[in-house]
Amino acid sequence: MTGLQLAFIRAHNQLVDRLRADGVPDSDLFEDARLALVWHYQWVILHDFLPTLVGNELTATVLQEGPRFYRLEGEPYIPVEFADAAYRYGHSQIKADYQLQHGGPRRPVFPDLAGFRPLAPDHAVEWQLLFDVPGQPPAQRAKPIDGQLPASLIRLPESITGAVEVNAYRSLAARDLHRGQGTGLPSGEAVAHAVGAKPLTRAELALGDWRGETPLWLYVLREAAVHGGGDRLGEVGGRIVAEVLVEIVRNDPESYLANNPSWRPTLPSHQRGTFKIRDLLVPAS
Numbered sequence: 001m002t003g004l005q006l007a008f009i010r011a012h013n014q015l016v017d018r019l020r021a022d023g024v025p026d027s028d029l030f031e032d033a034r035l036a037l038v039w040h041y042q043w044v045i046l047h048d049f050l051p052t053l054v055g056n057e058l059t060a061t062v063l064q065e066g067p068r069f070y071r072l073e074g075e076p077y078i079p080v081e082f083a084d085a086a087y088r089y090g091h092s093q094i095k096a097d098y099q100l101q102h103g104g105p106r107r108p109v110f111p112d113l114a115g116f117r118p119l120a121p122d123h124a125v126e127w128q129l130l131f132d133v134p135g136q137p138p139a140q141r142a143k144p145i146d147g148q149l150p151a152s153l154i155r156l157p158e159s160i161t162g163a164v165e166v167n168a169y170r171s172l173a174a175r176d177l178h179r180g181q182g183t184g185l186p187s188g189e190a191v192a193h194a195v196g197a198k199p200l201t202r203a204e205l206a207l208g209d210w211r212g213e214t215p216l217w218l219y220v221l222r223e224a225a226v227h228g229g230g231d232r233l234g235e236v237g238g239r240i241v242a243e244v245l246v247e248i249v250r251n252d253p254e255s256y257l258a259n260n261p262s263w264r265p266t267l268p269s270h271q272r273g274t275f276k277i278r279d280l281l282v283p284a285s
């Protein structure tokens with residue numbers, strides 16, 4: 001996260017230089033660059049991240065037709081189905097270790113990559129090792145979204161969990177399930193029914209002797225494994241994530257969608273006609 005923050009500060013500074021060259025007065029530079037960076041980021045969420053995560057079709061449908069379920073009355077908010085289940089899909093994508101620098105070692109997530117401290121020089125991230133950039137070797141892949149977590153997240157260190165009374169609270173999977181139960185989330189099958197998706201079969205769920213309905217978080221992971229090849233969320237997870245992200249951007253009075261929906265990114269990109277997260281992290285000339 002610290003590396004990501006640094007990369008965004010660099011992108012901000014790139015925008016400051018560009019705006020200054022365009023003649024924007026010094027008094028407006030910071031605010032104009034901040035807003036331009038937010039718009040680029042929102043663009044990446046809606047045109048790179050979301051299509052990759054939930055597919056082009058669902059993204060386009062939610063952008064064009066609006067939400068079927070996430071209805072806002074007042075301020076935008078994060079629903080519990082998103083925070084306590086669907087968006088925790090990412091816990092299944094984490095790998096045991098990552099290579100951050102060309103020729104550098106593979107570093108385990110814990111303890112090496114735990115945050116809450118300044119970024120050491122040998123932890124500086126060479127982003128082309130994590131995101132595909134044209135002309136460079138393919139980046140490291142995420143772990144498939146499949147319902148399994150790496151051992152490091154099943155035995156979280158005390159620096160993350162604090163002191164725990166029950167050993168199971170060391171497990172991120174146990175915490176995700178516990179949280180979903182605590183907030184009274186509907187089961188995956190119930191949400192599948194509500195969105196009109198065919199529920200996964202017992203064989204597809206692959207939960208052994210478990211006879212009950214499936215906790216929403218686990219359902220979203222299995223659905224991604226069965227219908228999305230481990231790379232993409234299915235109808236239940238995809239619908240929750242897409243509606244929340246699109247509507248939060250649409251209802252942000254500062255967003256490009258609210259102010260100028262025909263706006264397009266202005267920073268250079270590695271491939272004509274596209275603008276992706278890699279273009280924010282690895283500046284193109």
Ligand code: HEM
Pocket residue numbers: 082083084087088089090091093094109153160172175176179
């Ligand atoms: C090494 C990587 C990660 C670690 C160690 C980690 C750890 C955690 C922990 C300990 C919690 C609190 C769990 C609880 O007690 O309920 C949490 C919550 C959460 N995580 Fe992760 N996580 C990681 C990556 C991710 C990724 C990649 C995503 C999404 C793409 C994600 C999404 C979430 C969400 C949505 C929550 C709930 C946040 C809230 O409601 O406040 N996490 N994570």
